[in-house]
Amino acid sequence: MAERSDPRRRAKRSTGRSTTTRGTARTRRSPSGQAAPDHAAPGAGAKESFDERAVDADSGGERGERIAAIASALADLADAVRALPAAVLDALPDEVAAALRTGARRLAGEYSEDEWGRDPEFERAFEPLLDFLYERWWRVTVVGVERLPARGPVLLVANHAGFLPWDALMVKTAVRRAHPSPRTIRFLELDWAFATPWLSTLVRKLGGVPATPYNALRLLEEGGAVLAFPEGVRAAQRRFPERYRIQRFGRGGVVEIALRARATLVPVAVVGSEEAHPHIADVPWLGRLFGLPTLPVTPTFPLLGPLGLVPLPARWRIEFCRPLELERVGPDAAEDRAYVFEVSEKLRAALQESVYANLAARGPAFF
Amino acid sequence: MSGRRILITGAGSYVGSSLAARLEREPWVEAIFAVDTRPPRLTFERTEVIDADIRSPVLGRLLPQIAVDTVVHNQIVRQPGPNMSPRKMHEINVIGTLQLLTACEKADSVRAIVIRGSAGIYGAEAGAPQFFTEEASRLYPPRTRFQRDVAEIENYFEAFARRHSRVVCTMLRYQPAIGPTVQTQITRFLSLPVVPTFLGFDPRLQFIHEEDAVAALVAAVQKPVRGAVNVAAPGTIGLTRMLRLLGKPTLPLVAPLFELFADQLARLRIANFSEDFRRLLRYGRGVDISRLCSELGYEPRYTTEEAVREFAATREGMSLVPSLRRLLAAVS
Numbered sequence: 001m002a003e004r005s006d007p008r009r010r011a012k013r014s015t016g017r018s019t020t021t022r023g024t025a026r027t028r029r030s031p032s033g034q035a036a037p038d039h040a041a042p043g044a045g046a047k048e049s050f051d052e053r054a055v056d057a058d059s060g061g062e063r064g065e066r067i068a069a070i071a072s073a074l075a076d077l078a079d080a081v082r083a084l085p086a087a088v089l090d091a092l093p094d095e096v097a098a099a100l101r102t103g104a105r106r107l108a109g110e111y112s113e114d115e116w117g118r119d120p121e122f123e124r125a126f127e128p129l130l131d132f133l134y135e136r137w138w139r140v141t142v143v144g145v146e147r148l149p150a151r152g153p154v155l156l157v158a159n160h161a162g163f164l165p166w167d168a169l170m171v172k173t174a175v176r177r178a179h180p181s182p183r184t185i186r187f188l189e190l191d192w193a194f195a196t197p198w199l200s201t202l203v204r205k206l207g208g209v210p211a212t213p214y215n216a217l218r219l220l221e222e223g224g225a226v227l228a229f230p231e232g233v234r235a236a237q238r239r240f241p242e243r244y245r246i247q248r249f250g251r252g253g254v255v256e257i258a259l260r261a262r263a264t265l266v267p268v269a270v271v272g273s274e275e276a277h278p279h280i281a282d283v284p285w286l287g288r289l290f291g292l293p294t295l296p297v298t299p300t301f302p303l304l305g306p307l308g309l310v311p312l313p314a315r316w317r318i319e320f321c322r323p324l325e326l327e328r329v330g331p332d333a334a335e336d337r338a339y340v341f342e343v344s345e346k347l348r349a350a351l352q353e354s355v356y357a358n359l360a361a362r363g364p365a366f367f
Numbered sequence: 368m369s370g371r372r373i374l375i376t377g378a379g380s381y382v383g384s385s386l387a388a389r390l391e392r393e394p395w396v397e398a399i400f401a402v403d404t405r406p407p408r409l410t411f412e413r414t415e416v417i418d419a420d421i422r423s424p425v426l427g428r429l430l431p432q433i434a435v436d437t438v439v440h441n442q443i444v445r446q447p448g449p450n451m452s453p454r455k456m457h458e459i460n461v462i463g464t465l466q467l468l469t470a471c472e473k474a475d476s477v478r479a480i481v482i483r484g485s486a487g488i489y490g491a492e493a494g495a496p497q498f499f500t501e502e503a504s505r506l507y508p509p510r511t512r513f514q515r516d517v518a519e520i521e522n523y524f525e526a527f528a529r530r531h532s533r534v535v536c537t538m539l540r541y542q543p544a545i546g547p548t549v550q551t552q553i554t555r556f557l558s559l560p561v562v563p564t565f566l567g568f569d570p571r572l573q574f575i576h577e578e579d580a581v582a583a584l585v586a587a588v589q590k591p592v593r594g595a596v597n598v599a600a601p602g603t604i605g606l607t608r609m610l611r612l613l614g615k616p617t618l619p620l621v622a623p624l625f626e627l628f629a630d631q632l633a634r635l636r637i638a639n640f641s642e643d644f645r646r647l648l649r650y651g652r653g654v655d656i657s658r659l660c661s662e663l664g665y666e667p668r669y670t671t672e673e674a675v676r677e678f679a680a681t682r683e684g685m686s687l688v689p690s691l692r693r694l695l696a697a698v699s
Contacts (some may be wrong), residue, residue, distance in 0.1 A: 108695040109611030115603045115653070116497055117571055191494020194650070197567020197621075200493070201607075204569070214496035214503060218655075 116186070116219075117204035126206065127176075133166075134173045137311075138272060141362070142174045143319040150181040153220040153263035156320075157254060157347060159246050159355055160229035161273035163236050163296060165189055165208060166311060168227055171268060172207070174318050186219055187227040190236075195291055213253050220261035227268070230254040230348075233293060239281075243274040244359055246352045252337075252344035259343070260334040265324040267347060269354035272316030275365045277301070317362040321354050370397035372476075373588060374435040376421050376467065377442030379405025381549045382483070385581040386439065387414045390588065400433055402426070403442070421463040430474035437588055440467055440482040443520070445513070445543075446552045447639045453512050460516045468527050471534070479535045479591040482524060483584060486540040486597060486654050488517045491646040497571065497603075498655040501540075501595040511642040521595070528593065535591040539584070542599035542654060543647075545674050546577030547681040552644045557678070559638060562610055563628045566619040570651025571603040576669035576677070586665040596663055597654035602670040606648065613679045622649075 089097045105111065106121075113119045134140050148154065160167060168187035176182045188211035194200040209215045211228070219226045229235060234247040249255075258265050279296045286302075287295030301308025324347055326333075333339055373390060377383045378401030388409050390396045399414040401407055407416055419425045421442055430438075442463055444456045464482070471477045489499045490507045499506075509515040521538055528536035543553045553574065556562065575583070575598060583598045610617050620628055625645070633639045640648075660666050669677065 104695045107611060108614075109608050111608070113605055113608060115571075117569075117603075117605060191492070195493035197565070199567075201567065201569040204571075209497060210494040212494060212496050214498070214500065218496075218498060 113205075116207075116209055118184075118186070118207045119205040122205045123207070127173075130169055130173045131177075134170060134177065137313050138170065138276070138316040140170055140174060140272070140316040140318060142178045143317070143358070144322075145174060145178045145318075145320050146180060147320045147322055148175060148179060148183075148225070148266055149264055149323075150179075150183060151223075153223050153261050154225040154266055155216070155220060155254065155258040155261075155263045156185070156225065156227040156266050156268050157351065158227060158229055158268040158270050159244070159273075159351060160231050160235035161238070161243070161270075162277040162279065163192075163292065164277070164309075164311075165193070165203060166276055167229075167270045167273040168208065169206065170273075170316060171227055171270065171318060183225055185225045185227050188216060188229065190233060192292055213257055216254070216257045217261060220257065220263045226263075228254050230344075236279075236296070237282075237294065238279065240274065240278045243278075244271070244355050246348055246355065249344050249348050252340045255344045255347060256334045256340050259326070259329050259340065260331050262329045265326065265343075265347060267321040267324065267351040267354060269319045269321065269351060269358050270316070271318070271355060271358045271362050272314045272365070275314035276311035278312070312366075314365045315362055317358045319354055319358050321350060324350065371395055371437055371588075372398045372400075372433070372435040373437045373439060374400045374402060374430070374433070375439045375441055376402045376463075377440070377483075378407050378416070379403035380441065381408060381577065382544070382580055382584065383441040384408035385577075386441065386584050386588075387411055389581055389585050393585075393589075395589070398433075398435075400435060421467055422458055424466060424470075426467060426470040427473055430470045430477070434476045435474075436476050436478045437591070438467065438471055438477055438480045439584065439588060440464065440480065441584075443482070443484055443517070445485055445487070445641070446644075447633075447641050449636055449639070457512065457516055460513075461519050464520045465523060468523060472527070472531070477534055479537070479588075480524075480527075481537045481539065481584070481587045481591060482520070483539050483541060484520065485513075485517050486542045486599065486652060487511075487514055487643045488521060488540060489652060489654065490514055491570075491643070491650040491652045493650050495650070495652065498653045499597070500655045501597060501658055504540075504595070511646070513641060513643050535593055537587050537591045537593070538595040539587055540595055540597050540654065541580065542573050542575050542597075542652070544577050544580045545574040545678050546580075547678065549577040549580075552638075552640055554678070555638045556640065556644070556648075557610075557613060557615065558682070559632075560616070561618050562615045563618045563620055563625055564606060564610070565625055565649045566621050568649050569605045569607045570647070570649060571653055572606055572609065572647065572651050573599050573603045573653045573671050574674050575600050575667065576674035579665075579667040579669055579674075583659065583663070583665050583667070586663050590664065592662050596658050597656050598659055599654050599656050600667045600669055600671040600674055601656060602672055603651070603653050604671050604675055606651070609675050612675060613682065 089100060111119065111121050156171065158167060158171060165187060172185045175185055184207065186207045186209055189203050189208040191210050193203050193208070194210050209219065216226055216228060230249040231247045232250060238245070238247065277296065277298045279298060281297035283295045283297060287293060295302070298308065300310070324343070326343065328339065373396060375383055375387055378387055383401065383403065384407045387399050387401050387407065388411065390399055391411060391413055400417055401411070401414050402417045402419050402421065404418060404420050417429070419429065442459060444451060444459050447453065447456060471480060488504050490510060492507050496503060509518050524536055524538055528534070544551050545553055579600060580598070629640050629645060
């Protein structure tokens, strides 16, 4: 923040109050000989400069003295007004005062966001809700989270369900809660989320980035952990009877990026996401109205309206499988299309097997 | 390389005039010619100012006479205005560039051409890469007229570079410039008393400080490289956070109302925001500057956040109403 030191401050005479104000002091020129207009609290700098000028003015000491007295009274009033919020805050209970201070700080723009848009403070504020979903609503069981390397580029590959990124958030929460040395996980999300108001902001602040190979590669090259859903939009189009049947992985782009960045490939099986929003039918034309490929119909949505977006309390089970063993890594391996397809199939098979195993281990979905 | 003779088009703009002034001080520059229909912003010592319209073939007659070896094409119009209709923008951008390239073809002395283009060629898309690399310029179809024009200019330039391999052709893709002096759409946007935004969107924006904008151009002139180079400050900043740092009251509007509001501002001659700028305010755009740092050898001195803070600092003394920030500073 720019701190301006008003040179006229040094020579102040009749005001004699302390000049420790937070924020910037404005250097404002006021017309000589006239009372400066009172612009709320932070205008005190003007009072001082005006003050001096009034005292030095040629036009009669008496009038100058009166104006100086008015100016000093106004300055005292400004001081009192400025001290008021701090006094009020001190009177409130600690948590409320802290919350208000944080709110004020955030409203002033003094919070940090990294270059991808992730906001650590916001994430922490979201943790209670995610913890509730993790512990009570979905009663998530995590298996094998220690298989996730604590350092180095890691590409987590998971099966996806539905349109909303609940699975990504649950995987992040699982790592945060159960891993011995938790690390930040960013996830790739389809571009429809970034074209939707509110959701785009929310997803970004929680560490989501648009799902393109450029983003994944850059994040991996920076040494991060990235969670990808290679099924893409096909996962969201899958209906409830076909649940947990992993769709084909497209052109193997995910594997190619992992090979190019020399990242560890960790398959993650997520069971429970399909039952959170059971996809029973579609309304394509309504979906297109909202910019979605289609509007999914679940038992609660769109019947109950926005309330239908609340996910059902199924039981979840997340397993971090053993990292895939790759004979070759590096840009040359990534160029070999046959090898990429082979690894892609191996990955898909491993993931499908793990999903079915965890499905059996979980048992009935709701009870 | 001693005794460079440089021609600058669009010398009436801030960047053009500043570039000429900076180059004047360099010992490796022998002569500078500044071309524009507008008068230059600064007074020059040894730059020859030429009043000419690049849309006309006058440059074709001029270039062989003045024997320049470097041409800096700074006359790409990015912002519409009351005197600048989309058709006029298209003419100046596309036809002007074509005329310039034709003139360069005829002049044998030209060895390097640097065009100050726009990162608008990448567009502003919801699912876009956060940092566009130079080869990713054709990921999305052009959505606006300006984007199509810039793509056309780049096509012509690439074709020219292929045909004339002895000429080093540099295409600089600039993000919007921000700073105390320069007047761009973003500075005008941030100078509004109430700032309209798209409801529910907080795009990642990336700028370049006005000083870095000129310095990068000087670096490109000194050491031309072949191909496209992104020019921007490192890092991005969210629109919401930027507006909060500036203490600006915002007016979030749904898309149709935003368009209405922006059209009204244009009608009332307060500010004219191009379609590209509106898309930028909705989806944002970032570019990767590794080529700028490694090949062109220029490291920007200001990050995007620092550039915004400096802009905020210079604007702070100019508003009558104490900004929201100062009031909040009293609380926190």
